[in-house]
Amino acid sequence: xxxxxxxxxxxxxxxxxxxxxxxxxxxxxxxxxxxxxxxxxxxxxxxxxxxxxxxxxxxxxxxxxxxxxxxxxxxxxxxxxxxxxxxxxxxxxxxxxxxxxxxxxxxxxxxxxxxxxxxxxxxxxxxxxxxxxxxxxxxxxxxxxxxxxxxxxxxxxxxxxxxxxxxxxxxxxxxxxxxxxxxxxxxxxxxxxxxxxxxxxxxxxxxxxxxxxxxxxxxxxxxxxxxxxxxxxxxxxxxxxxxxxxxxxxxxxxxxxxxxxxxxxxxxxxxxxxxxxxxxxxxxxxxxxxxxxxxxxxxxxxxxxxxxxxxxxxxxxxxxxxxxxxxxxxxxxxxxxxxxxxxxxxxxxxxxxxxxxxxxxxxxxxxxxxxxxxxxxxxxxxxxxxxxxxxxxxxxxxxxxxxxxxxxxxxxxxxxxxxxxxxxxxxxxxxxxxxxxxxxxxxxxxxxxxxxxxxxxxxxxxxxxxxxxxxxxxxxxxxxxxxxxxxxxxxxxxxxxxxxxxxxxxxxxxxxxxxxxxxxxx
Amino acid sequence: xxxxxxxxxxxxxxxxxxxxxxxxxxxxxxxxxxxxxxxxxxxxxxxxxxxxxxxxxxxxxxxxxxxxxxxxxxxxxxxxxxxxxxxxxxxxxxxxxxxxxxxxxxxxxxxxxxxxxxxxxxxxxxxxxxxxxxxxxxxxxxxxxxxxxxxxxxxxxxxxxxxxxxxxxxxxxxxxxxxxxxxxxxxxxxxxxxxxxxxxxxxxxxxxxxxxxxxxxxxxxxxxxxxxxxxxxxxxxxxxxxxxxxxxxxxxxxxxxxxxxxxxxxxxxxxxxxxxxxxxxxxxxxxxxxxxxxxxxxxxxxxxxxxxxxxxxxxxxxxxxxxxxxxxxxxxxxxxxxxxxxx
Numbered sequence: 001x002x003x004x005x006x007x008x009x010x011x012x013x014x015x016x017x018x019x020x021x022x023x024x025x026x027x028x029x030x031x032x033x034x035x036x037x038x039x040x041x042x043x044x045x046x047x048x049x050x051x052x053x054x055x056x057x058x059x060x061x062x063x064x065x066x067x068x069x070x071x072x073x074x075x076x077x078x079x080x081x082x083x084x085x086x087x088x089x090x091x092x093x094x095x096x097x098x099x100x101x102x103x104x105x106x107x108x109x110x111x112x113x114x115x116x117x118x119x120x121x122x123x124x125x126x127x128x129x130x131x132x133x134x135x136x137x138x139x140x141x142x143x144x145x146x147x148x149x150x151x152x153x154x155x156x157x158x159x160x161x162x163x164x165x166x167x168x169x170x171x172x173x174x175x176x177x178x179x180x181x182x183x184x185x186x187x188x189x190x191x192x193x194x195x196x197x198x199x200x201x202x203x204x205x206x207x208x209x210x211x212x213x214x215x216x217x218x219x220x221x222x223x224x225x226x227x228x229x230x231x232x233x234x235x236x237x238x239x240x241x242x243x244x245x246x247x248x249x250x251x252x253x254x255x256x257x258x259x260x261x262x263x264x265x266x267x268x269x270x271x272x273x274x275x276x277x278x279x280x281x282x283x284x285x286x287x288x289x290x291x292x293x294x295x296x297x298x299x300x301x302x303x304x305x306x307x308x309x310x311x312x313x314x315x316x317x318x319x320x321x322x323x324x325x326x327x328x329x330x331x332x333x334x335x336x337x338x339x340x341x342x343x344x345x346x347x348x349x350x351x352x353x354x355x356x357x358x359x360x361x362x363x364x365x366x367x368x369x370x371x372x373x374x375x376x377x378x379x380x381x382x383x384x385x386x387x388x389x390x391x392x393x394x395x396x397x398x399x400x401x402x403x404x405x406x407x408x409x410x411x412x413x414x415x416x417x418x419x420x421x422x423x424x425x426x427x428x429x430x431x432x433x434x435x436x437x438x439x440x441x442x443x444x445x446x447x448x449x450x451x452x453x454x455x456x457x458x459x460x461x462x463x464x465x466x467x468x469x470x471x472x473x474x475x476x477x478x479x480x481x482x483x484x485x486x487x488x489x490x491x492x493x494x495x496x497x498x499x500x501x502x503x504x505x506x507x508x509x510x511x512x513x514x515x516x517x518x519x520x521x522x
Numbered sequence: 523x524x525x526x527x528x529x530x531x532x533x534x535x536x537x538x539x540x541x542x543x544x545x546x547x548x549x550x551x552x553x554x555x556x557x558x559x560x561x562x563x564x565x566x567x568x569x570x571x572x573x574x575x576x577x578x579x580x581x582x583x584x585x586x587x588x589x590x591x592x593x594x595x596x597x598x599x600x601x602x603x604x605x606x607x608x609x610x611x612x613x614x615x616x617x618x619x620x621x622x623x624x625x626x627x628x629x630x631x632x633x634x635x636x637x638x639x640x641x642x643x644x645x646x647x648x649x650x651x652x653x654x655x656x657x658x659x660x661x662x663x664x665x666x667x668x669x670x671x672x673x674x675x676x677x678x679x680x681x682x683x684x685x686x687x688x689x690x691x692x693x694x695x696x697x698x699x700x701x702x703x704x705x706x707x708x709x710x711x712x713x714x715x716x717x718x719x720x721x722x723x724x725x726x727x728x729x730x731x732x733x734x735x736x737x738x739x740x741x742x743x744x745x746x747x748x749x750x751x752x753x754x755x756x757x758x759x760x761x762x763x764x765x766x767x768x769x770x771x772x773x774x775x776x777x778x779x780x781x782x783x784x785x786x787x788x789x790x791x792x793x794x795x796x797x798x799x800x801x802x803x804x805x806x807x808x809x810x811x812x813x814x815x816x817x818x819x820x821x822x823x824x825x826x827x828x829x830x831x832x833x834x835x836x837x838x839x840x841x842x843x844x845x846x847x848x849x850x851x852x853x854x855x856x857x858x859x860x861x862x863x864x865x
Contacts, residue, residue: 056716064628245809248811252714254704255700255713408587
């Protein structure tokens, strides 16, 4: 089988999403949300969607650096949300299974070896300026991603920007540099939006469900429904309001000035629930929060020290204290909800073993410095918990607390720091931060065996064999990697009464990965 | 001499009005020299800010790229933004443009500093004006009542209330008002300001209500206490006693003599408050998501956006200089003894 690996159910979902049957789509959304989730709030998508309304969404962490570019500089949550609604991508992740489902692509098929992939665009799709989306636009988009060194370029090293050929008006053949089985994955990611030939980020034209009316970085983004979108869109208008302060974001929700907001800080969830008129959407997710030890920096060059640090952590306590319990225990491996996740790898706190490892490494009274900043909610608190927990094993952790620019000034250079990721597919995640070429490889992990397995794995079309390779790679990370992955975050969003359509999302991005095409107001 | 007057004379000493100066020095009026001094101050401030931003870890290129800052991308962006030039050259370039009225472009987005600064400054002015126009008459009234009814129940009530608000941090006052008037008890006023960036706060009066009220509650106690103290001083003074002995009606004594003289410290207090309102209301801006100058400066610092930091900080410093100068001019008007001195 060389077609995009999809199981029957998600394939059905995908074709419906493309086909655009109104009632069926919403029914599927409901099923998708409540089927696998333990959360009682998952029934929020019930009812028959209808058109109309302005939805104002409060988003955190924006600022003057916000961008409307489709491919570069997408960092703040407001950037992600804007990108995902202005620009359609070839594939779109199923919120439950995380599988990439066809969106602007009708299909993607590979040859027997995975070295040539053929992407067929859906018929009749248009850009916001009324121009049809053609094979040439897709080629232009991919070339722009590589020219601008966009974030996803690194995740598709097999794509040859000069190796694309338009077979007809809506078919592109990708002749790859090296074979791959996960060709579709990067095309389901943010910052892979399809843009027209001659795209100018100052005039951000895409083919997403909403088109831009106005955009002021750090303040307000106003959008309206794109009437010729290839799928369903219910809202007339969509506004993103940037907030610096979490409390004022929650107050705006409670006062009715915004009707939806993302990622409630753990301490504010009770206040929103107490209001009685708010719906809470809880998503278990594969999004990780972790500490990172640079394997080529003292004292972490010794694997015994790294393992000792991993063993001295009481992960549940860290989640309880730093995230008010909103998280699931992680075991130094990425995305629990990934298809290739190996659940047999479990690590529990073991102070005695940590101490004995440190002793054998000659580091019984170890002192390390942990660089931290509020790069995502709960990180500074978790760092403080680590300081306490490390004491039990005789390890002194000194905190170096900074603001974000100072932290990013040394990002990738701190011997001991931290980071976070969404619930990515396993090989995508490996490409993001476990390979010598990865931008986010802040542990400087460079393991020959691991690198070889990665090359085999991405090219392995047989899913069972690929999963076996992924398991071997996870074992290597578990045994000698530099990441201390302590939690899979639980994302808690809130919407006002009468706002519908959102379902829990395992990817870890709030508000069903900012999929506002599914939102409707009653 | 009353304490209000002694405070005044100290003030006058500090601004060095040359009462006994040589005739030649008197050619240049003191306020002209004050303006010159102000400009020198701003120049010094600009150097200090520049040095401070050089010391801060990280630069605009780093904050734009965040964790995507590979050395390769950093180099390209730094070259583009001109951040790889020597520090002195950057400063000289900036100051040359600044004096010709070109405030430059923001480093982190494609907008001019002017375009970013002016609307925010207008919003801050709107908020500060609302607050001061309510707080000032209210405080003079309450302060006068306190002074006239010294130690009576009314005075005590006003004192206790104003001390209470004085003790509360601004964000507590702000959040309290939000709970009462926006999210909890009554939902009358907006909890945060959300209006299109091209509109100013003047055209969105509802958004001003709670932030302005918070500021009124935060600054009034200070003015009330100033008015009370200096009015009590005035009422105890010999000239008031003389006026009473001459049988001038109490109301006339109060309005024409005592209150007028007790305004001098209030004018200076108000000047300080105005300077504080121009830049120090960051907390209130945060709580209410109010698009003002304090927030702009914070954003600029955290983005290491040098031209924007410079322009905003200089604007705030200029407000400080100008407001203090105006206060001194007003004091000279209010104090016949000083009229014509050095001018």
